[in-house]
Amino acid sequence: MGRYKEAYAALDRAFQLQDSLSRKQKVDVTLELESKYQTEKKEQEIALLNTEKELVEQQKTNQRNLLLGGIGITSMIGIFLFVQYRNRKRTNDKLRELDRLKSNFFANISHEFRTPLTLIMGPVEQRLSSENISPEDRQDLEMIDRNSRRLLNLVDQLLDLSRLESGKYQIRAVEGDLGRTIRTQAEGFQYLASRRNIEFEITVEDLEKAWFDRDVIEKVMANLLSNALKYTNSGGGVSLRASRNGNKAVLSVRNTALTLDPKNLEKLFERFYQADSHTEGAGIGLSLVRELVQACHGSVQIKALDESTFQIIAEFPVAKEAFKAEEIADRSAEGAVAPVRKATIDPGPGDAFEEFTEIDERPIILVAEDNTDVRQLLRNNFSKEYKVIEAGDGKRGTEIALERVPDLIISDIMMPEVDGLTLCQTLKSDERTSHIPIILLTARAGEEDQYKGLSTGADAYVTKPFKIKTLNTRVSHLIDSRKALRERYSQEVILRPKDIAITSLDELFLERVQKVLDNRLTESSFSIQEFSEAVAMSRMQLHRKLKALTGLSASEFVRSQRLKLAADLLRKSDANVSHIGYEVGFNDPSYFAKCFKEAYGVSPTEFSKKSS
Numbered sequence: 001m002g003r004y005k006e007a008y009a010a011l012d013r014a015f016q017l018q019d020s021l022s023r024k025q026k027v028d029v030t031l032e033l034e035s036k037y038q039t040e041k042k043e044q045e046i047a048l049l050n051t052e053k054e055l056v057e058q059q060k061t062n063q064r065n066l067l068l069g070g071i072g073i074t075s076m077i078g079i080f081l082f083v084q085y086r087n088r089k090r091t092n093d094k095l096r097e098l099d100r101l102k103s104n105f106f107a108n109i110s111h112e113f114r115t116p117l118t119l120i121m122g123p124v125e126q127r128l129s130s131e132n133i134s135p136e137d138r139q140d141l142e143m144i145d146r147n148s149r150r151l152l153n154l155v156d157q158l159l160d161l162s163r164l165e166s167g168k169y170q171i172r173a174v175e176g177d178l179g180r181t182i183r184t185q186a187e188g189f190q191y192l193a194s195r196r197n198i199e200f201e202i203t204v205e206d207l208e209k210a211w212f213d214r215d216v217i218e219k220v221m222a223n224l225l226s227n228a229l230k231y232t233n234s235g236g237g238v239s240l241r242a243s244r245n246g247n248k249a250v251l252s253v254r255n256t257a258l259t260l261d262p263k264n265l266e267k268l269f270e271r272f273y274q275a276d277s278h279t280e281g282a283g284i285g286l287s288l289v290r291e292l293v294q295a296c297h298g299s300v301q302i303k304a305l306d307e308s309t310f311q312i313i314a315e316f317p318v319a320k321e322a323f324k325a326e327e328i329a330d331r332s333a334e335g336a337v338a339p340v341r342k343a344t345i346d347p348g349p350g351d352a353f354e355e356f357t358e359i360d361e362r363p364i365i366l367v368a369e370d371n372t373d374v375r376q377l378l379r380n381n382f383s384k385e386y387k388v389i390e391a392g393d394g395k396r397g398t399e400i401a402l403e404r405v406p407d408l409i410i411s412d413i414m415m416p417e418v419d420g421l422t423l424c425q426t427l428k429s430d431e432r433t434s435h436i437p438i439i440l441l442t443a444r445a446g447e448e449d450q451y452k453g454l455s456t457g458a459d460a461y462v463t464k465p466f467k468i469k470t471l472n473t474r475v476s477h478l479i480d481s482r483k484a485l486r487e488r489y490s491q492e493v494i495l496r497p498k499d500i501a502i503t504s505l506d507e508l509f510l511e512r513v514q515k516v517l518d519n520r521l522t523e524s525s526f527s528i529q530e531f532s533e534a535v536a537m538s539r540m541q542l543h544r545k546l547k548a549l550t551g552l553s554a555s556e557f558v559r560s561q562r563l564k565l566a567a568d569l570l571r572k573s574d575a576n577v578s579h580i581g582y583e584v585g586f587n588d589p590s591y592f593a594k595c596f597k598e599a600y601g602v603s604p605t606e607f608s609k610k611s612s
Helices: 004-128 135-166 178-187 190-195 214-231 285-295 372-382 394-404 420-428 447-455 468-490 504-520 528-534 539-550 554-572 577-583 589-600 604-611
Strands: 174-176 199-204 210-212 237-245 248-256 299-304 309-317 364-368 387-391 408-412 438-442 460-463
Touching: 004 135, 004 372, 004 468, 135 214, 135 285, 174 178, 178 199, 178 210, 178 214, 178 237, 190 199, 210 214, 214 237, 214 248, 214 285, 214 309, 285 299, 285 309, 364 372, 364 394, 372 387, 372 468, 387 394, 394 408, 394 420, 394 539, 408 420, 408 468, 420 438, 438 468, 460 468, 528 539, 554 577, 554 589, 554 604, 577 589, 589 604
Parallel strands: 199 237, 364 387, 364 408, 408 438, 438 460
Antiparallel strands: 174 210, 237 248, 248 309, 299 309
């Protein structure tokens, strides 16, 4: 058509459109690829996050499994340890129970030994104190006394071993001259050594200002020297040496003994070991020595110096720092007891009341003891100064005490039916007998047993075998102290329960008595029978109770109260003397004047004038 310019322009336009379309297509492809890339990238990120999440969850699962496993293992270990602890606790409880039973066994055996020892040593002591015995009899009695004390020593050794094993042996260290204590103990064996033709050498160096338990040292010395002399043949020798090594004391005992085998030396410290069947003794002495020395934080050993010479060396501290605080004894002295003046009360003449009197005015002692010989010993000892009534067991003793209301009771602890502790607790909690002093007599010498006995209200605790003089002193002191309270009452114008009462029950009793007298004292017809019924006691019980607390019988007590009331009225009133006599309950004015003069030393008229 010849239109070249238009054709060229159309072609150029076509190329432009084609380029535009091509660019648009490239942009679309690019956007599509970018979208695919972003999508794949996000999918990868999501996959990565999912993987990380799965790893975290797996880690948490592993941790939870580990925690549960740890808890499970810990629980199993805890259960195992608990079972072990429970089994061990049961074992320890059984062992403690066995120790307790063994301690009780030794205590009971001790009781069985100490009772016959009391029956032996008491009469022997009395006979030896007499000058009217022949030399032959004295020699026999001294032999009995010596062997009785030896048996008592064996019993004490068994008890000491029992206390050491149970951990109840208490060390009481004091400062003193250890050398003098050792020398004194050793010199006591010189006579035995000379009798057996044994040379006995004692060397004690300066051991002043040493801390030690005197009882332990005495027991250690006695056992070491007695064993040394026991194993030494006639013509041999024993030497004792005591010295100081720094803060320790060294005690050495050397002896010649042909009968001992050096191979068996260590067995000497075993309990109940005996070198041969002919050896005397029970074989507990050296065992006790080792236990006692170890309890004092020391050590003991035995060695053979040659074929026939043996040496025991005991070392123990003598410095205060070596002992615990509870092992240091309190040396504070107890206050001296002032002598008690005895009160004497003269019975007045009879009045309108029925007199409750006894011909024998000696104090009554009740002895509650299941052993007939012990009762006989106590009866023979006290029958000269006191009236003695007896009971074979605690039940009967309680009944007699409530019926007779004695002035003092001596009771054994270990008795059939009712023991002494129950008897003491029963009587101390009864208003009729709460004032009666009670002495517990027993073979149990431990501090714990004494605390238990005294906690029931007992006034004294005496262990068997006891000294007759010691028991007499305690009985006399307790009875005299009650008499002092009665004398104090006799000086009072009116009844003051708190000043007179021994226990709270006595105070309540006296307060009840005072209330009865406040209501009935001035009634001339008021009788002793009515008095006893008003206070819910029998006439005997009321008589004994008032006699113990005031020193007066029931009738004397009422008369005394009337006279004190009359004296008070004479001070405060100008009434006629006869009128006051009738007002306080006296029917006979002359008898009133006589009683008043006996009580106050002057007639009622003179008393009234002096008071005004």
